[in-house]
Amino acid sequence: MRILRAADYRVMPWKNGGGTTTEIAVSPNGAGLDEFDWRVSIARVKGSGPFSSFAGIDRTLSVLEGDGIVLDVADRPAVRLTPASAPFAFPADLPTSATLIAGPITDLNVMTRRGRALHTVERLAISQPVDIATRAGSALILCHKGEAVFPEAGSIRLGPLDTLLVGPETPILKVKPARDMTLFVVRIATAA
Structure with missing residues (x-):
């Protein structure tokens, strides 16, 4: 992470x-x-x-x-x-x-x-704590607006446009908004 x-x-x-x-x-x-x-x-x-x-x-x-x-x-x-x-x-x-x-x-x-990696991008508007499934591979969690706190990851805090890069060792990550926020979750996997 x-x-x-x-x-x-x-x-x-x-x-x-x-x-x-x-x-x-x-x-x-x-x-x-x-x-x-x-x-x-x-x-x-x-x-x-x-x-x-x-x-x-x-x-x-x-x-x-x-x-x-x-x-x-x-x-x-x-x-x-x-x-x-x-x-x-x-x-x-x-x-x-x-x-x-x-x-x-x-x-x-x-x-x-193509042939090396695949990706998906998801926009999440969050006003209460949620679990984010990062899945296999890498995930980038971009805090677009607001402030994100990850209480189970040492209380990491992300401000606007900060990103958390997560590897496959963390399949689920709890995020708590410090105030209403928008996140982008980018999931990247190795192509089969």
Whole structure:
């Protein structure tokens, strides 16, 4: 179990040079954009335009802040994502463009390399203690809003945008909100 503080995240340029992303975690540790098995990051999107293409990568996008974004992924119907939308999964190697709804947004971006890793992303609004099933593999619990306390894990506290990285040794984790909060639970498993 490892605490990842928002102040320590690594900022790096987008693959297409159109902005910057804040990397929360990557595996293997220190892997570049062409080498990772999985990667979790936050990006500030200031303008409409094409997404970077990542060959062999599956991606899930969630809007954290702002009015939202409309994604056009290849020949599929356009998808409107807002902070209230469920996380949206799509292949990162399909041509994708985005149109901002009304100004910049901040998004959570989860990517896994096909054949090496699989992922799911869940948004949880919590106002009372709950158990989070982390399942086999790794899980990242991102505190989006509010403050999270993990009483059975040494009373670890996460503030906004802090993350708890949990391995398979912790299949269930109790979380208690210090006040109403929103969490994102990213579950990552090795591909069969």
